[in-house]
Amino acid sequence: MTxxxxxxxxxxxxxxxxxxxxxALATALRQPSAIIGLSIIAAFxxxxxxxxxxxxxxxxxxxxxxxxxxxxxxxxxxxxGGIDVLTLVLEGGRVSMWVGFTAAAIAIVIGxxxxxxxxxxxxxxxxxxxxITDYFLVIPQIVLMIVIAAVWGPxxxxxxxxxxxxxxxxxxxxxxxQVKTLRERVYxxxxxxxxxxxxxxxxxxxxxxxxxxxxASGVLAVTVAVFxxxxxxxxxxxxxxxxxxxxxxxxAFTRAAISTGAWWAIVPAGIAVALLILGCYLVGRAIEDALxxxxxISHLALRTWAIRPLGSTEDAKPRxxxxxxxxxxxxx
Amino acid sequence: xxxxxxxxxxTVFALVTVFVAVTLNFVLFRVLPGSAVSRMSRVPGASAExxxxxxxxxxxxxxxxxxxxxxxKGLATGNLGVSFSNRQPVTSNLAEAFMNxxxxxxxxxxxxxxxxxxxxxxxxxxxxxxxxxxxxxxSVMFYAFPTQFLGxxxxxxxAGVLPSAGMMDPFAVALSPGEQFIxxxxxxxxxxxxxxxxxxxxxxxxxxxxxxxxxxxxxxLTARAKGLSRGRIIRSYSVRNAMLxxxxxxxxxxxxxxxxxxxxxxIYSWPGIGRELYQAVLQRDYPMLQGGFLVITITVIAFNxxxxxxxxxxxxxxxx
Numbered sequence: 001m002t003x004x005x006x007x008x009x010x011x012x013x014x015x016x017x018x019x020x021x022x023x024a025l026a027t028a029l030r031q032p033s034a035i036i037g038l039s040i041i042a043a044f045x046x047x048x049x050x051x052x053x054x055x056x057x058x059x060x061x062x063x064x065x066x067x068x069x070x071x072x073x074x075x076x077x078x079x080x081g082g083i084d085v086l087t088l089v090l091e092g093g094r095v096s097m098w099v100g101f102t103a104a105a106i107a108i109v110i111g112x113x114x115x116x117x118x119x120x121x122x123x124x125x126x127x128x129x130x131x132i133t134d135y136f137l138v139i140p141q142i143v144l145m146i147v148i149a150a151v152w153g154p155x156x157x158x159x160x161x162x163x164x165x166x167x168x169x170x171x172x173x174x175x176x177x178q179v180k181t182l183r184e185r186v187y188x189x190x191x192x193x194x195x196x197x198x199x200x201x202x203x204x205x206x207x208x209x210x211x212x213x214x215x216a217s218g219v220l221a222v223t224v225a226v227f228x229x230x231x232x233x234x235x236x237x238x239x240x241x242x243x244x245x246x247x248x249x250x251x252a253f254t255r256a257a258i259s260t261g262a263w264w265a266i267v268p269a270g271i272a273v274a275l276l277i278l279g280c281y282l283v284g285r286a287i288e289d290a291l292x293x294x295x296x297i298s299h300l301a302l303r304t305w306a307i308r309p310l311g312s313t314e315d316a317k318p319r320x321x322x323x324x325x326x327x328x329x330x331x332x
Numbered sequence: 333x334x335x336x337x338x339x340x341x342x343t344v345f346a347l348v349t350v351f352v353a354v355t356l357n358f359v360l361f362r363v364l365p366g367s368a369v370s371r372m373s374r375v376p377g378a379s380a381e382x383x384x385x386x387x388x389x390x391x392x393x394x395x396x397x398x399x400x401x402x403x404x405k406g407l408a409t410g411n412l413g414v415s416f417s418n419r420q421p422v423t424s425n426l427a428e429a430f431m432n433x434x435x436x437x438x439x440x441x442x443x444x445x446x447x448x449x450x451x452x453x454x455x456x457x458x459x460x461x462x463x464x465x466x467x468x469x470x471s472v473m474f475y476a477f478p479t480q481f482l483g484x485x486x487x488x489x490x491a492g493v494l495p496s497a498g499m500m501d502p503f504a505v506a507l508s509p510g511e512q513f514i515x516x517x518x519x520x521x522x523x524x525x526x527x528x529x530x531x532x533x534x535x536x537x538x539x540x541x542x543x544x545x546x547x548x549x550x551x552x553l554t555a556r557a558k559g560l561s562r563g564r565i566i567r568s569y570s571v572r573n574a575m576l577x578x579x580x581x582x583x584x585x586x587x588x589x590x591x592x593x594x595x596x597x598x599i600y601s602w603p604g605i606g607r608e609l610y611q612a613v614l615q616r617d618y619p620m621l622q623g624g625f626l627v628i629t630i631t632v633i634a635f636n637x638x639x640x641x642x643x644x645x646x647x648x649x650x651x652x
Binding site: 150236 | 345349352353356360361472473475476477478479480481484485487488491584586587590591594595598599609610612613614616621622624625628629632633636
């Protein structure tokens with residue numbers, strides 16, 4: 001990347017470096033934690049696609065008694081209206097994941113646009129955009145979401161827009177700092193000197209380099225979006241006609257599932273949220289750690305004062321035990 | 333001198349942010365089409381006189397700029413209007429709720445910080461050990477659970493053992509002050525436990541990775557070469573430097589504390605500011621909603637400002 005070439009001969013270098021970068025994403029996704037995370041996400045996506053085929057019951061019609069405990073016919077029992085909880089959770093997953101992924105996509109698009117503009121053009125554009133970002137960063141988003149959702153009225157579309165439009169700040173900041181370093185790279189300067197337009201430089205030379213970073217923040221944004229959706233729904237600000245995991249938990253809570261001891265009305269939805277968030281988190285962290293080489297070096301030995309060569313992790317390999325699944329990049 | 337300039341700039345930023353929040357509050361509630369106050373005069377079947385009277389009462393008949401000035405004037409004198417639901421001034425409602433929230437949020441956050449930072453440092457130093465695996469996995473699990481779910485689980489598990497709703501036993505008036513205090517502490521346990529569990533995981537993971545980053549720095553190598561003890565290196569070199577990114581991250585994660593506190597107050601019927609906000613939403617009590625938004629936002633801005641000051645104190649290099 002930092003090859004000081006201005007001639008055609010340095011072209012192969014650029015290619016090698018893109019390969020390495022693509023390699024970072026590939027390495028990250030080969031980590032066991034990322035594989036576990038990806039399989040969790042894939043399982044949820046498949047389950048919500050085939051949701052109607054997976055249960056014989058309807059989420060609208062009564063199929064059993066009020067708060068009936070789990071049985072062979074109703075694996076997760078029934079809720080206060082005599083509706084099969086498994087069906088509700090599968091149905092809720094569809095909407096919840098739709099909300100999560102769409103809101104995260106909105107956040108990533110806004111965040112990367114702001115970050116790229118700010119980091120690429122610098123100057124007053126940077127100052128203005130970062131000021132706005134700073135304000136959005138400080139104002140507690142959940143409260144703003146509550147206020148906006150309350151003023152606009154409960155609807156799924158509002159929830160998606162509100163979550164998406166308030167979550168982009170973190171992405172904007174990371175993307176900006178990354179673009180600022182990319183901007184100074186020799187190959188970008190060269191394209192500029194040849195006369196490439198700003199749009200072309202951004203689309204062809206900067207955006208592809210941001211791939212892994214955007215993937216990581218996108219996946220992590222899904223976790224925040226799903227969290228916020230359940231929180232808004234729990235406060236009664238989601239669409240009353242759409243079933244989401246948040247709405248299932250809210251209903252179970254307000255209709256006294258806890259005091260009647262009907263844990264099955266609330267546990268499956270909660271576990272589903274937790275599993276999806278766990279999956280996204282594992283993938284996001286794996287990519288982030290692969291992008292951060294600083295976590296790989298440690299001068300402080302694990303248990304003893306054994307000497308480790310500076311910067312070389314190869315020699316230390318037999319000594320360092322496996323890392324935890326959350327911080328894979330930290331060790332091997 | 334540099335530090336003075338830094339503090340001055342953060343102060344200006346905090347004040348401007350407060351102003352932005354105040355204006356945002358005005359725009360959200362008054363200017364946007366279909367906003368709350370403009371809807372207030374649209375009482376179904378209202379006579380023209382009633383409509384005019386309502387508009388005059390809320391000052392909607394005046395041009396926007398005049399309304400804005402009136403609103404700022406009201407804020408400056410601490411007048412946030414009257415709550416629709418209990419006809420008390422919003423300010424006194426909020427002040428009471430705020431004092432109730434404080435013990436809950438402070439205890440929970442401080443506990444979470446202590447646990448998260450301690451376990452984070454230990455996991456980073458023993459990276460890869462069984463301890464590290466257990467700690468990070470458990471905290472990722474707690475990180476993944478939604479707050480309201482965790483709260484509901486604790487409610488189910490401790491249903492008969494610990495009080496599950498409110499701040500104190502309403503029938504405990506006859507008790508001695510000591511017993512009343514114990515009663516309050518017992519009511520605090522479940523909400524604080526929920527808040528701590530939802531917050532500590534994030535702090536642990538942040539602390540762990542920033543300590544791991546410092547362990548690779550040259551000054552740690554130098555410290556080892558000087559022959560300093562392991563504990564000294566960890567305490568004075570690693571953790572001290574790792575605190576810098578941690579302070580920033582924790583300040584940015586304040587929003588988590590706020591959303592956690594709101595959900596917890598709703599679950600445990602804690603008469604704090606989050607629950608006031610929730611009830612304002614349910615009852616469409618717009619003056620309370622506005623007031624709650626302002627109070628929470630200004631509190632978060634204030635804590636961010638404190639974090640900035642802490643940063644300047646921890647890191648003498650800041651001059652940016």
